[in-house]
Amino acid sequence: MAVVDKNETAMLAVFGNPVEHSLSPIIHQHFAHQEGRKLSYEKILVAKSFESSALEFFSAGGLGCNITVPCKLDAYAFVSELTDRAQIAHAVNTIKLKYADDGTGFYVGDNTDGEGLFSDLVRLDCPLDGARILILGAGGATRGIVPTLLTKAKLKSLTIANRTVSKAQDILTTTTDFYRKKNISLDLHELKACSYEDLATAGGAFDVILNATSLSLNHELPAITDEVYSGARFVYDLFYTQDGSTVFTQKAKALGVAASYDGLGMLVGQAALSYKMWFGFTPDIAKTLEHMRSVLKQRAAAK
Numbered sequence: 001m002a003v004v005d006k007n008e009t010a011m012l013a014v015f016g017n018p019v020e021h022s023l024s025p026i027i028h029q030h031f032a033h034q035e036g037r038k039l040s041y042e043k044i045l046v047a048k049s050f051e052s053s054a055l056e057f058f059s060a061g062g063l064g065c066n067i068t069v070p071c072k073l074d075a076y077a078f079v080s081e082l083t084d085r086a087q088i089a090h091a092v093n094t095i096k097l098k099y100a101d102d103g104t105g106f107y108v109g110d111n112t113d114g115e116g117l118f119s120d121l122v123r124l125d126c127p128l129d130g131a132r133i134l135i136l137g138a139g140g141a142t143r144g145i146v147p148t149l150l151t152k153a154k155l156k157s158l159t160i161a162n163r164t165v166s167k168a169q170d171i172l173t174t175t176t177d178f179y180r181k182k183n184i185s186l187d188l189h190e191l192k193a194c195s196y197e198d199l200a201t202a203g204g205a206f207d208v209i210l211n212a213t214s215l216s217l218n219h220e221l222p223a224i225t226d227e228v229y230s231g232a233r234f235v236y237d238l239f240y241t242q243d244g245s246t247v248f249t250q251k252a253k254a255l256g257v258a259a260s261y262d263g264l265g266m267l268v269g270q271a272a273l274s275y276k277m278w279f280g281f282t283p284d285i286a287k288t289l290e291h292m293r294s295v296l297k298q299r300a301a302a303k
């Protein structure tokens with residue numbers, strides 16, 4: 001049976017490739033410290049198949065796991081039950097082993113990325129109410145966050161701009177189709193997919209801009225004109241850095257955007273929701289976030 005007693009060591013892990021860099025063990029140990037729980041949380045490098053690594057882990061007593069790049073789709077295929085948001089995102093970042101009444105174990109897959117972002121935007125007082133929001137990029141990260149933004153934030157409009165426009169359109173179509181089939185109405189005036197070039201004349205058109213491309217990793221900027229930033233009150237990069245600024249947030253700041261943040265809070269936020277799924281305990285995100293900033297600072301100083 002899954003261990004839920006706080007004094008017995010609960011066995012968790014993060015699966016990915018690469019996985020060495022993952023901050024998840026430190027984040028979850030900090031949550032466990034808050035709750036007063038004993039935890040083992042290892043990093044498992046998936047060299048061959050996610051399924052065989054995961055089965056080995058669970059048969060050894062694993063209670064749940066996180067999944068990072070590039071295994072989120074494999075985890076989606078692996079589980080026997082999916083939450084709505086994992087279903088729409090077509091990606092699973094959290095698995096919990098549950099037991100049916102007859103004692104049979106089954107795996108539930110969730111995707112906490114969108115809620116993690118949303119909780120961070122709320123924490124940062126992002127002006128979401130009635131906002132015209134622009135998301136740059138249409139990869140896995142965007143697929144994960146759009147369902148939450150469409151259902152939880154009271155947006156005026158949502159635009160996804162991407163180098164490959166069809167991917168942005170696909171996210172909007174599959175997400176809205178999903179909700180239509182479930183008879184969930186989305187109270188939103190405008191949804192749009194476009195290219196970066198289409199934004200050239202969109203000066204002042206967006207209140208909030210989220211960078212969900214992988215460009216910051218290489219210190220590169222999305223190909224949008226300076227005018228697109230003008231009028232924005234809040235920008236957020238899903239990528240995180242040691243000091244909380246990325247090329248994208250620096251650019252926005254230089255152009256006069258009042259509030260600009262990196263994605264460390266989203267990372268801690270999505271982890272907190274995983275932890276809640278496993279143990280029912282809601283960690284204090286702000287405390288762990290502060291801890292993680294100092295961990296990153298120490299790491300940078302040690303280099």
Ligand code: ATR
Binds near residue numbers: 137140162164222
């Ligand atoms: P993730 O899971 O982090 O979202 P991903 O699924 O590989 O990663 O998506 C990366 C995003 O960054 C995509 O929107 C990608 O644009 P395409 O869909 O057109 O590939 C974007 N991206 C990556 N490199 C880029 C580049 N050099 N120029 C513009 N966009 C780029």
